[in-house]
Amino acid sequence: MVSSGLMSSVPTVPHGSAAGPDAPVCAASERAPASNDDPLLLRAYRGEPVERVPVWFMRQAGRSLPEYRAVREHAGLFEICRTPELAAEVTLQPVRRLGVDAAILFSDITLPLAAAGIDLEIVPGVGPVIAEPIRSTADLRRLRPFHPDEDAPYVAETVRLAVAELDVPLIGFAGGPFTLASYLIEGGPSKTHARTRKMMYGEPLLWRRLLEELADIAIASLRSQVTAGAEAVQIFDSWAGALDPDSYRDFVLPASRRIFSATADLNVPRIHFGVCTGELLPLLAAAGADVVGVDWRVPLDAARTRLGEEITVQGNLDPALCLAPWEILAEHVRAVLDRGGGTGHVFNLGHGVLPETSPDVLRRIVEHVREHTDAGPRTEDAERSVPRV
Numbered sequence: 001m002v003s004s005g006l007m008s009s010v011p012t013v014p015h016g017s018a019a020g021p022d023a024p025v026c027a028a029s030e031r032a033p034a035s036n037d038d039p040l041l042l043r044a045y046r047g048e049p050v051e052r053v054p055v056w057f058m059r060q061a062g063r064s065l066p067e068y069r070a071v072r073e074h075a076g077l078f079e080i081c082r083t084p085e086l087a088a089e090v091t092l093q094p095v096r097r098l099g100v101d102a103a104i105l106f107s108d109i110t111l112p113l114a115a116a117g118i119d120l121e122i123v124p125g126v127g128p129v130i131a132e133p134i135r136s137t138a139d140l141r142r143l144r145p146f147h148p149d150e151d152a153p154y155v156a157e158t159v160r161l162a163v164a165e166l167d168v169p170l171i172g173f174a175g176g177p178f179t180l181a182s183y184l185i186e187g188g189p190s191k192t193h194a195r196t197r198k199m200m201y202g203e204p205l206l207w208r209r210l211l212e213e214l215a216d217i218a219i220a221s222l223r224s225q226v227t228a229g230a231e232a233v234q235i236f237d238s239w240a241g242a243l244d245p246d247s248y249r250d251f252v253l254p255a256s257r258r259i260f261s262a263t264a265d266l267n268v269p270r271i272h273f274g275v276c277t278g279e280l281l282p283l284l285a286a287a288g289a290d291v292v293g294v295d296w297r298v299p300l301d302a303a304r305t306r307l308g309e310e311i312t313v314q315g316n317l318d319p320a321l322c323l324a325p326w327e328i329l330a331e332h333v334r335a336v337l338d339r340g341g342g343t344g345h346v347f348n349l350g351h352g353v354l355p356e357t358s359p360d361v362l363r364r365i366v367e368h369v370r371e372h373t374d375a376g377p378r379t380e381d382a383e384r385s386v387p388r389v
């Protein structure tokens with residue numbers, strides 16, 4: 001798998017790769033065409049028939065791992081993110097321990113906001129808290145354009161360090177426009193997103209300007225991560241499910257589309273995810289995604305019907321099942337795999353790993369996914385395991 005002891009063995013990599021929407025993207029233009037030798041995860045994301053279903057977990061790096069908590073005793077969350085050796089180390093931890101088929105960059109969706117001038121703190125047990133929320137045109141001026149090379153060079157450096165140690169793909173990510181807007185407008189986590197929706201409906205011009213800025217931040221961030229070596233990216237619009245489809249289409253989709261169209265040339269699979277998005281699934285795909293992350297509320301076969309055969313699905317075990325007795329959990333893992341249909345499916349949870357989850361259980365899930373899908377397509381699945389055109 002990956003070697004341990006990253007912190008002593010990492011090569012020093014120079015800063016300064018191209019980034020930003022206008023910069024030339026070497027990684028994309030030099031990227032080899034799709035091949036059968038590509039990692040399992042990438043082939044599955046492309047909807048190709050695979051020897052087994054790949055698996056990784058949203059929030060796999062973090063509080064469920066004792067080795068993460070050990071690092072966290074000496075450094076704050078943003079401090080870890082801003083120290084490439086530490087961030088790369090915690091990116092690798094779940095790959096070593098769990099044997100997952102992907103790493104996800106250790107960072108946070110709110111980090112580019114902090115780097116673009118927003119006074120923001122992650123309060124443990126609460127989430128991102130913003131000192132002065134954005135509620136007017138004047139407030140919007142505090143959100144500067146984001147230049148990853150200058151404002152947050154440590155992110156690309158983390159990607160380079162982690163990729164040098166990994167033998168599975170690294171997934172980069174950015175916050176989706178609704179989710180980041182909600183944090184900025186509410187000033188912190190919200191159950192109702194009421195102020196956010198109030199601005200969306202009541203001040204559509206201000207809303208649109210804010211979402212355009214947030215889309216630009218996501219584009220710059222994703223391009224920089226891919227240039228540094230990320231092989232897939234996920235847009236976490238975690239809280240977009242607060243909206244009905246018409247409102248999502250009118251008020252969020254244009255910004256999401258912009259993110260997907262401005263990253264299409266990177267030639268990496270792009271995943272679009274949010275919780276409670278059952279009614280929005282076709283719109284998450286319409287934004288331009290290659291893969292849609294599905295939470296546990298919609299069975300994967302139903303999600304596929306809503307999404308069409310061209311879209312790969314990712315998910316969708318209820319994270320709370322990881323706290324249930326093994327036999328019950330294992331049965332649900334198999335049910336998710338069966339509904340996923342073998343092809344065009346990447347196994348994951350329906351949302352992030354809960355902090356109280358045992359890493360041993362996560363490892364057992366990885367093994368179970370392998371055992372259940374390893375022998376190649378089972379007879380009853382053979383029909384579904386043909387390439388989708």
Ligand code: CP3
Pocket residue numbers: 058059060061062063072077104105106107108109110122123124125126127128173236238352
């Ligand atoms: O393996 C990984 O996924 C780790 C990398 C990662 C983090 N945040 C680190 C982190 C990723 C992919 C994120 C994304 C993120 N951040 C999302 C989208 C994913 C989702 O869960 O829907 C959101 C909504 C955030 C905002 C955020 N940051 C929240 C809600 C919290 C939790 C606050 C808490 O204490 O419960 C954070 C903090 C955070 N980001 C932690 C980690 C490991 C935990 C806090 C810590 O270690 O101090």
